Amino acid sequence: MGTLHLNTELLHSENNTKTAELYNEATEDYEFWSRDFNMHFGYYSPLSTNPFRRDSMLNEMNRQIYDRLNAKGLLCDMGCGMGGTMKYGLTKYKDLRIMGVTLSDFQAEEGNKRLEGLNGSILKEDYNQTSFANDTFDGVMAVESFCHSGHSIDSFSEAYRILKPGAKLVVADAFLKKDFEELCIGGSYCYKGLCNGWSLEKLGNIHKVKAMLEEIGFKNITIEDISFRVATSVLHVPFAIGGFMIRKIYNAEALKPQSIKNLKGSLFALLSGVQMNNFGYYMITCTK
Template sequence: MKTTKLPNVQDVTRKKKNTSREAIIDFYNEATEDYSFWSRDLNMHFGYFIFGKTNPLKRDSMGNEMNNQIYNRLNLSKTTKNIADLGCGMGGTMRYMLKKQNNLSMIGVTLSPFQVEEGNKLLKDKKGLILQENYCNTSLTSSSMEGAIAIEGFCHSGHSEEALREAYRILKPGTNLVIADAFLKKDPKNLCLGSSYSYRKLCKGWSLDGLGVIDEVENSLKKVGFKKVKVEDISFRVAPSVLHVPFAIGGFILKNILLKNPLKPQSWNNMKASFYALISGLHMKDFGYYIITAIK
């Protein structure tokens, strides 16, 4: 049987400490299958809309364009080899990028054993590998990666300085970290009543530590050593994808009713959190969706 072998795997991994987050593991073990309804390509994130290029009626059209936007901001050379996906889910973005550039090798990390097992099946015979690890403390050796991405993953740690510091550690000097995620525009204590309620429900449903405040995250990136930190507000680009939420929820519920499949508790939580993500997005003074590019 043919097996996938990543170039230099032994050179880019080190002995790791065993850290875990039970709530996040439970969430992704139970809810990952739900995302196949959201995206056939298993893009476990919102999409990026460009008029005349992406189809606003098709989630994967926008989801893959988000992958493309992240890929472009990595600013890879033709000789680039090793890229890390920190919070890689089922490896949807990894598969997109590996197809985009044939010489790439990618290592993804996730806490979910389900995502590791099923995601690696989808990466069979490709130069990609998913490890069950905490992105705040990976087994990747220092200065071994030629790029790193985090798409809607760092929110599980509240966009913590610990996560940013680990990303900085594994990157080679002169290479890019690209983050795409939702952020707060102000301290949670200063949110209006509606925003505060939606925010609490969002964090509970998706097992988030919380969203980082965009200005604070920018400062944290500079504090850990990143240079030329660029922050782009792409809320309006993401909005058409977010508007799919109520239709996706309704369709998912109807599908399970017709198939007489009982909905798992985490599926309900996932759907409720998705709904509150939509509500939060309407409070544009308090929430925004950003792409951050930072150079080590």
């Protein structure tokens, strides 16, 4: 057990370094995806979003998350990126306070500039081992962030620790529908490309993640398959990549290695998204 624990820690540490490098170098490129620096996919609602306006769907994803949190009090965004989801919440819900954590120096520094004047702050920390005291937050969210640590028990356990009793965790992310070993050749190829491109440790098996949440002690676990809601924004990927490349060529700018990795990850996200038998996008809501 000791050796296994040590190997897991080393894997987390190595992947943390890769994740920090990716976002230190490539985060500013995300402006081609979202003017609001929403570093996630969107949620399509026929009555409230425009399928041709990406940011309307990205912000609808934010709204869906806050609705499930019953947004109030002090929240934590575990893996907050540039604070796009934080800024949405702080602007829409005036009484909220939000703390975000990221591994990236760039995201912490630039994200805090974007949050200036709002009741939120970003800390450079590992969300698997934060500095927050037990029972601190009235809600915790993780938007396409826990995948960087492989949807590990460490991530969900830390969320449980810092939540107040009766408070909710909301996770929006892609998961496998089966174990990696059961994927077909095409699914395995896309999965490896996705993980390498976006520095993901792995994607969790959604069925095993639910069992893990129960083991940790979470209650009232609701798992919603929102793949079709998210699919419309995923279809924006090739157009966004094309626009990004044209802009770089027009400005005679060289592509940074981390930007190339990021673009490859985006492409494999699109290819993975069409394999509905292997991959799914889920919204998890559970209570401490």
